[in-house]
Amino acid sequence: MNLVVLMRMVPDVVEELEIAPDGKSLDQEALRLIVSESDDHALEEALLLKERYGGRVTVVAPEAPEVADVLYTAAAKGADRVIQLRGVEPGLGVAAMAEACAAALSAIPDLLPADLVLTGAQSIEDLDGLVAPLVAHRLGWPYLGVVTAVSEVSNGTATVIKEFQAGYRGEFQVSLPAVLGVQAAEKPPRYVPVAKVRAAMKATRIEEFEAPQPVPEPLQDVTIVALAKPEATGRAEMLEGSVEEVAGKLCELLAERGLL
Amino acid sequence: MAGNIWVVADQWQGRLTDITFEALALGREVADAFKVPLEAVLLGHGCASLAEELGCADNVIYAEHPALAEPVPETHARALAELAQQRQPRAIVIPATNTNWGANTLLAAQLGVPGLNFVVDLKAVDGALEARCVLYGGKIQVRVQPRKEPAVIGLWPGARPADQGRSERKPSVEQAPVSLAAEPKVRLKRYIEPEAGEVDLTRQDILVAVGRGIQSKDNLELAEELARALGGEICGSRPVVDQGWLPLSRQIGKSGLTVKPKLYLALGISGAPEHVEGMKGSSLIVAVNTDPQAPIFNIAHYGVVADALELAPALAEAVRARKG
Ligand SMILES: Cc1cc2nc3c(=O)[nH]c(=O)nc-3n(C[C@H](O)[C@H](O)[C@H](O)COP(=O)(O)OP(=O)(O)OC[C@H]3O[C@@H](n4cnc5c(N)ncnc54)[C@H](O)[C@@H]3O)c2cc1C
Ligand SMILES: Nc1ncnc2c1ncn2[C@@H]1O[C@H](COP(=O)(O)O)[C@@H](O)[C@H]1O
Numbered sequence: 001m002n003l004v005v006l007m008r009m010v011p012d013v014v015e016e017l018e019i020a021p022d023g024k025s026l027d028q029e030a031l032r033l034i035v036s037e038s039d040d041h042a043l044e045e046a047l048l049l050k051e052r053y054g055g056r057v058t059v060v061a062p063e064a065p066e067v068a069d070v071l072y073t074a075a076a077k078g079a080d081r082v083i084q085l086r087g088v089e090p091g092l093g094v095a096a097m098a099e100a101c102a103a104a105l106s107a108i109p110d111l112l113p114a115d116l117v118l119t120g121a122q123s124i125e126d127l128d129g130l131v132a133p134l135v136a137h138r139l140g141w142p143y144l145g146v147v148t149a150v151s152e153v154s155n156g157t158a159t160v161i162k163e164f165q166a167g168y169r170g171e172f173q174v175s176l177p178a179v180l181g182v183q184a185a186e187k188p189p190r191y192v193p194v195a196k197v198r199a200a201m202k203a204t205r206i207e208e209f210e211a212p213q214p215v216p217e218p219l220q221d222v223t224i225v226a227l228a229k230p231e232a233t234g235r236a237e238m239l240e241g242s243v244e245e246v247a248g249k250l251c252e253l254l255a256e257r258g259l260l
Numbered sequence: 261m262a263g264n265i266w267v268v269a270d271q272w273q274g275r276l277t278d279i280t281f282e283a284l285a286l287g288r289e290v291a292d293a294f295k296v297p298l299e300a301v302l303l304g305h306g307c308a309s310l311a312e313e314l315g316c317a318d319n320v321i322y323a324e325h326p327a328l329a330e331p332v333p334e335t336h337a338r339a340l341a342e343l344a345q346q347r348q349p350r351a352i353v354i355p356a357t358n359t360n361w362g363a364n365t366l367l368a369a370q371l372g373v374p375g376l377n378f379v380v381d382l383k384a385v386d387g388a389l390e391a392r393c394v395l396y397g398g399k400i401q402v403r404v405q406p407r408k409e410p411a412v413i414g415l416w417p418g419a420r421p422a423d424q425g426r427s428e429r430k431p432s433v434e435q436a437p438v439s440l441a442a443e444p445k446v447r448l449k450r451y452i453e454p455e456a457g458e459v460d461l462t463r464q465d466i467l468v469a470v471g472r473g474i475q476s477k478d479n480l481e482l483a484e485e486l487a488r489a490l491g492g493e494i495c496g497s498r499p500v501v502d503q504g505w506l507p508l509s510r511q512i513g514k515s516g517l518t519v520k521p522k523l524y525l526a527l528g529i530s531g532a533p534e535h536v537e538g539m540k541g542s543s544l545i546v547a548v549n550t551d552p553q554a555p556i557f558n559i560a561h562y563g564v565v566a567d568a569l570e571l572a573p574a575l576a577e578a579v580r581a582r583k584g
Contacts, residue, residue: 013397013530016553026400041502092395092402095374121361122377124396127404129375133333133362137369142445143334145362146515159449163515164358165272167454167508170331175445181362183515184502221374225390225403230555236547236563243570247578250546253562257544259466259490259523260582 001055001153003046004111006101006119006131007074009033009064009090013124017229024224025091035070038120044185045150046118047078053153056080058111060104062088062097068206069197076192076200083108087211089218093128096216101131102138103212114177115153121145121181128222132181142174145181262348265291266321266410268340269302269314270355276310279355279417281425284316286382286415287353288425291318293384294350300431301343301352303336305329308433315429321347323438330448331359337366339438344371349410351389353382356414358515364414375412376404378533380419397532398555417537457509459493465522466492469512469539472499473528473549473568480505482572483527489576489583492523497535513538527568531556548572 011017011026012034018027046057058081059074061067071082088100105111117139119131136143148169149161153176160172163183174180239246254260267287270277284300291298300317302310305328311320323343327335344352344367354364356377368375380401381392389411393402461467468487474480480494487494494510501511512519514534524542529535531547531554539545540559547560548568557563564571 129365133365169452236560247574
């Protein structure tokens with residue numbers, strides 16, 4: 001199987017997010033980036049499929065700080081080819097980035113035809129669309145999202161499981177090639193020891209590829225009015241003190257409500 | 261007909277979902293502000309009777325086709341694109357549920373217009389449509405104005421009370437043919453029922469919920485101990501289930517269960533919108549998180565900035581002492 005995984009870096013929300021002075025973007029300086037969580041699951045699912053059906057896994061990621069680490073880690077986990085895409089602006093929204101990636105997929109030598117393009121079901125900054133359906137639309141391939149498993153890959157189709165709600169799932173038949181938005185891989189993303197990543201850094205060459213021109217503008221069809229942190233109204237009453245004091249206060253609260 | 265506000269009805273197991281009515285309530289306000297009709301769009305096969313419940317709208321556009329019986333976002337997006345091209349609405353509001361995940365983006369791509377995600381509110385500002393979106397797991401809100409019509413709006417749960425979008429009135433219903441020329445390349449083979457959990461979490465008074473902040477499977481014991489002391493049950497957020505620390509039957513949120521216990525005690529849960537939609541109706545929400553900026557504190561009634569691994573045993577101890 002020929003599997004392509006699209007991955008990208010997003011702000012780590014464990015850190016405090018600062019709004020830039022223009023009020024319309026995040027202060028890029030203050031951001032720490034990590035790989036988008038469901039993209040990591042997309043990679044894991046691709047690696048599982050390669051183990052099951054054979055083939056190769058190529059990871060494509062737009063240029064960003066720390067993205068090299070992610071690509072070397074992917075190589076250490078078993079990706080055969082890792083490619084950094086240059087010329088795509090980071091920031092709010094993903095439609096322009098998805099367009100650029102779709103154009104690049106068709107332009108990168110020896111990449112297509114592929115059986116599947118896998119990427120995350122959603123990222124925390126998908127303001128103007130989701131990457132998977134946008135790429136599917138551009139390539140003219142079928143799409144399915146919130147995917148948690150892929151099996152029975154044969155004769156140009158695959159069985160794909162997607163999550164509905166309340167624990168219900170659906171089993172779908174999808175014609176290949178297709179683009180999948182992966183929510184969670186069949187297993188948690190594998191751990192790879194630092195030594196193996198170091199070895200991959202020596203053995204792997206990250207290919208650089210310039211995004212085909214013209215690169216679409218980020219957020220071309222929407223105007224950002226303003227960014228804000230959620231209003232403090234409705235904020236929780238905070239309980240202060242040592243852990244024991246807080247535990248005592250909580251007990252009082254629960255007892256008052258007849259919950260103890 | 262051009263310039264109307266559309267709300268796409270969302271169905272699950274043959275019934276209209278609550279978010280459909282939330283979307284109608286919101287759509288009503290927007291349509292009134294622009295002084296245009298509100299139209300509900302119902303897609304499916306043999307589901308005409310559902311139109312009767314959509315009386316909050318002035319008119320129901322009912323597109324019937326065998327292929328629309330399947331919950332395939334691509335097929336639904338193609339039908340909506342056909343209808344929108346003929347009728348040119350101003351905005352198309354699509355409930356962002358797992359069932360039609362991606363349909364709003366596909367529709368926007370087909371129409372060449374912006375498709376907004378994570379929308380929690382929509383209004384008319386100086387004659388323009390303005391959406392409020394929640395990004396970064398709930399940490400940032402963005403006000404945006406789509407610059408092309410129809411604007412495709414992926415609406416999140418909770419924008420308005422569902423009851424506000426229910427009506428006894430019978431709307432006019434208009435059959436709208438769709439051709440869906442191409443054969444679908446995605447087909448539903450079957451639904452897979454949830455694995456039966458040992459307990460019905462939706463009937464519990466007290467739930468202790470753990471998130472990624474619990475850090476390891478071994479630490480789960482601390483939360484279980486607390487749940488036992490309180491006489492409640494344990495549940496969790498998606499990452500905890502993805503790690504295999506808890507079964508899917510105990511996941512709360514968009515893909516999991518919706519619960520409304522008397523007490524929801526969230527340990528190490530950030531409060532991402534997909535989690536919040538499953539528990540925001542709880543009578544009392546207490547959140548424990550090391551991050552004072554965690555969005556969960558925006559919906560919790562009481563908050564504690566502390567290490568859940570320390571607070572859980574201390575609280576269990578205090579509860580046991582009090583119960584005697
Ligand atoms: C289509 C779709 C469906 C989804 N469905 C669901 C769903 O059904 N349910 C669901 O939950 N999510 C769902 N998600 C995922 C959701 O977006 C979030 O990723 C998830 O809710 C985050 O879980 P979390 O809060 O446990 O983890 P995180 O967001 O990583 O938060 C962990 C929190 O723990 C805190 N913390 C760390 N250490 C400690 C400590 N020692 N003590 C106290 N606090 C600590 C951190 O400050 C942080 O706030 C869905 C996503 C998509 C795209
Ligand atoms: N003390 C913590 N504060 C905030 N997040 C944490 C903490 N511990 C663990 N996490 C989250 O849990 C994830 C996995 O933790 P670990 O396995 O310790 O790297 C991290 O990526 C964090 O998002």
